[in-house]
Amino acid sequence: MFRRCIARPSICTRLHPHPPWPLPSATIRPRLQSTAPEQKPPTRGKWEKPPTSRKWHLYVVIGLISFTVGSWYRILVLNNRKEDPTSFKTFKLISKEEVSSTASIFTIKPQTERQLVSTEAWKQGIWNVEFKQPQLQIVRPYTPLPPALADELDTDVPEELRFLIRKDARGGEMSSYLHRLPLGSTIELRGPNIEYPYTALGKDVKSVIFIAGGTGIAPAMQLAHAMFDGLNERQKKEKALHILWANRSREDCAGGGSDGPAAATHTTPKAASNSWSWTSILSLLAKIANDTVAEVEKVQVQPNAIIYQLNSLKSQSSERISLSYFVDEEKTYIHTGTIEDALSSIKAATGQEKTQIIISGPPGFITYLAGPKVWQDGKEKQGPLGGRLAQVLGKEGRDDVKVWKV
Numbered sequence: 001m002f003r004r005c006i007a008r009p010s011i012c013t014r015l016h017p018h019p020p021w022p023l024p025s026a027t028i029r030p031r032l033q034s035t036a037p038e039q040k041p042p043t044r045g046k047w048e049k050p051p052t053s054r055k056w057h058l059y060v061v062i063g064l065i066s067f068t069v070g071s072w073y074r075i076l077v078l079n080n081r082k083e084d085p086t087s088f089k090t091f092k093l094i095s096k097e098e099v100s101s102t103a104s105i106f107t108i109k110p111q112t113e114r115q116l117v118s119t120e121a122w123k124q125g126i127w128n129v130e131f132k133q134p135q136l137q138i139v140r141p142y143t144p145l146p147p148a149l150a151d152e153l154d155t156d157v158p159e160e161l162r163f164l165i166r167k168d169a170r171g172g173e174m175s176s177y178l179h180r181l182p183l184g185s186t187i188e189l190r191g192p193n194i195e196y197p198y199t200a201l202g203k204d205v206k207s208v209i210f211i212a213g214g215t216g217i218a219p220a221m222q223l224a225h226a227m228f229d230g231l232n233e234r235q236k237k238e239k240a241l242h243i244l245w246a247n248r249s250r251e252d253c254a255g256g257g258s259d260g261p262a263a264a265t266h267t268t269p270k271a272a273s274n275s276w277s278w279t280s281i282l283s284l285l286a287k288i289a290n291d292t293v294a295e296v297e298k299v300q301v302q303p304n305a306i307i308y309q310l311n312s313l314k315s316q317s318s319e320r321i322s323l324s325y326f327v328d329e330e331k332t333y334i335h336t337g338t339i340e341d342a343l344s345s346i347k348a349a350t351g352q353e354k355t356q357i358i359i360s361g362p363p364g365f366i367t368y369l370a371g372p373k374v375w376q377d378g379k380e381k382q383g384p385l386g387g388r389l390a391q392v393l394g395k396e397g398r399d400d401v402k403v404w405k406v
């Protein structure tokens with residue numbers, strides 16, 4: 001700015017009340033210096049105030065003006081900058097905790113308090129922030145996990161954010177970059193982008209079935225937090241959230257045990273559709289073996305960090321959250337029977353027909369269960385309902401069930 005001032009004095013005149021270059025004394029003389037010592041003012045009597053007293057008043061006025069301008073600058077400019085979702089904020093990577101061989105939890109901390117991402121977003125529902133890869137100048141969205149303890153949101157410490165980030169074996173540009181970063185590195189992000197405003201859209205929706213694939217569990221955890229945080233026991237009892245979480249391998253959900261009737265739907269799609277035959281008997285035996293393995297895992301394996309937090313969200317909701325795990329390598333999948341069971345168990349839990357189904361995960365997962373999202377006018381839109389959910393809801397004639405693809 002200063003360089004530009006030297007080149008264009010006319011602009012400087014507007015920006016600076018006192019021009020930075022010397023002016024002929026006859027042209028402009030600053031008002032404060034107008035009483036030159038050699039020209040003594042005529043004495044006007046004993047009531048006239050001495051010049052030092054006039055200066056004192058002037059200092060007070062200048063002080064007050066500076067204070068007012070400073071306060072307004074802080075309120076209007078700095079506070080707005082803090083909430084501005086379009087400007088990048090700088091965070092520091094403070095920890096990486098391995099959850100499985102393919103995913104870690106990253107914790108980042110704002111560099112200053114002004115870099116906070118709004119705590120209001122936690123109450124709104126599902127939201128994400130965009131990370132920047134500075135060398136390639138690309139951005140990708142990531143979903144903050146809710147704070148491990150509900151009280152953490154009320155503290156005055158600068159807000160830390162945690163993310164479950166997949167390590168992409170095929171070398172995705174952003175995920176490889178993030179997993180390579182050493183502790184202490186800076187990360188630039190912008191947001192929040194509210195994706196599903198539960199408080200605005202879903203106020204009257206008390207029962208939710210959340211179908212998550214892989215890191216799609218992060219939005220489910222955000223919703224669990226938004227649905228139950230700060231409610232009293234009576235309010236909690238009016239709500240129910242059923243999370244169906246599908247993973248490729250058991251290590252991603254190590255230590256997680258399914259609740260309720262949906263646990264009994266651990267079966268392959270093939271086994272479910274076959275009539276009695278040798279194949280179905282073999283499938284049934286495989287299922288019993290898998291269920292036994294799952295039970296053993298449930299008892300013996302320590303919950304990983306995500307399962308630990310899911311269990312904690314469940315107990316904070318007074319057991320109004322139920323969880324069902326599906327694992328590709330154990331041949332347990334989400335299929336039409338699973339969705340039918342989830343719909344009837346959620347209805348039994350709240351006595352309500354009105355249900356919201358939310359589905360979140362990789363594009364192939366969303367397409368298989370609910371049909372693809374579509375691009376229209378440069379924006380990603382929901383697209384028509386398809387896949388397994390369209391089959392189940394069409395068969396049952398359930399137009400009271402709304403589906404949202406994250």
Ligand SMILES: Cc1cc2nc3c(=O)[nH]c(=O)nc-3n(C[C@H](O)[C@H](O)[C@H](O)COP(=O)(O)OP(=O)(O)OC[C@H]3O[C@@H](n4cnc5c(N)ncnc54)[C@H](O)[C@@H]3O)c2cc1C
Binds near residue numbers: 406
């Ligand atoms: C709303 C939203 C929230 C999200 N939240 C999270 C989150 O919390 N955690 C998370 O981990 N992810 C999340 N994602 C996904 C994330 O934004 C990125 O898309 C993901 O990390 C992959 O980005 P990338 O740059 O690493 O991969 P890209 O380079 O964009 O590659 C895209 C895909 O192509 C594949 N690919 C790349 N190179 C090859 C190759 N040579 N051959 C074959 N395949 C290849 C990659 O495996 C990847 O699956 C979210 C996405 C959305 C839309």
